[in-house]
Amino acid sequence: GAGAGAGAGAGAGGAIKDPAEEVVAETRRGDGKIERTFADGRKLLIFSNGTKKEVFPDGGSLVHFSNKDVKHTFPDGRVVYFYSETQTTHTTFADGLEVFEFSNRQQEKHFPDGSKEIMFPDGTLKFIHHNKEEESIFPDGTVQRILRDGTRVIEFTNGLRETVKPDGTKTRDSLPPRDSNHQGLRAGTAAAGRGVGVRAGGL
Numbered sequence: 001g002a003g004a005g006a007g008a009g010a011g012a013g014g015a016i017k018d019p020a021e022e023v024v025a026e027t028r029r030g031d032g033k034i035e036r037t038f039a040d041g042r043k044l045l046i047f048s049n050g051t052k053k054e055v056f057p058d059g060g061s062l063v064h065f066s067n068k069d070v071k072h073t074f075p076d077g078r079v080v081y082f083y084s085e086t087q088t089t090h091t092t093f094a095d096g097l098e099v100f101e102f103s104n105r106q107q108e109k110h111f112p113d114g115s116k117e118i119m120f121p122d123g124t125l126k127f128i129h130h131n132k133e134e135e136s137i138f139p140d141g142t143v144q145r146i147l148r149d150g151t152r153v154i155e156f157t158n159g160l161r162e163t164v165k166p167d168g169t170k171t172r173d174s175l176p177p178r179d180s181n182h183q184g185l186r187a188g189t190a191a192a193g194r195g196v197g198v199r200a201g202g203l
Contacts, residue, residue, distance in 0.1 A: 020040035027035045032048030041057035050066035063071040068084035077094030087103035096112035109117040116128040123139040134146040141157040150166040155175060163171045 020038060022039040023036050024039050025037040029035070034044075034046040036044045036046075038044070043055040045053040045055070047053075052064045054062045056062075059075040061071075061073045063073075065071070070082040070084070072080045072082075074080075079092045081090045081092075082088070083090070089099075089101040091099040091101075093099075098110040100108040100110070102108075105121045107119040111117075111130075114130045116126075118126040118128070120126070125137045127135040129135070131148060133148055134144075136144045138144070143155040145153040145155075147153065152164040154162045154164070156162070159175050161173055161175050163173075
């Protein structure tokens with residue numbers, strides 16, 4: 001952006017200062033806070049504890065906390081918070097969706113209705129529905145559902161289905177062909193929708 005342009009325009013006599021970086025106003029308060037206004041409309045607040053907050057003309061802001069956490073607020077209402085200690089990124093969208101990305105590459109989506117979608121590092125995809133029922137799709141295509149009463153239903157890729165009741169009773173039967181096709185579609189759909197597109201490196 002502007003910095004690159006300034007660098008490209010530097011002459012033999014030294015770098016040319018970017019006009020946008022010119023400080024047009026500066027206020028120092030008694031509590032140690034410094035407020036600077038730049039020619040491009042940005043404002044920089046420097047707090048006594050080391051926290052720095054940039055406020056952009058479009059309504060966005062970028063905060064660097066003294067503990068190295070970073071909070072980026074975008075004009076569309078999206079907020080990306082990076083926790084330095086745990087290397088975790090938490091993105092909140094304007095519609096209430098929350099996305100967590102952990103250092104072990106686990107990703108979680110928390111939806112406004114209370115449901116969750118979790119992608120584990122090994123490729124397992126787990127859905128927790130708003131009614132508290134759970135569904136997991138494993139890398140080999142096996143699907144496990146946990147119903148509200150605690151019953152586990154496991155659908156294997158060989159067409160067998162095992163049902164385990166809360167009292168430990170097990171039954172096995174064969175999946176109808178349409179269920180097998182449905183399972184394949186679910187697995188394919190899940191695989192296609194795994195990415196969340198927000199990375200810590202985007203800050």
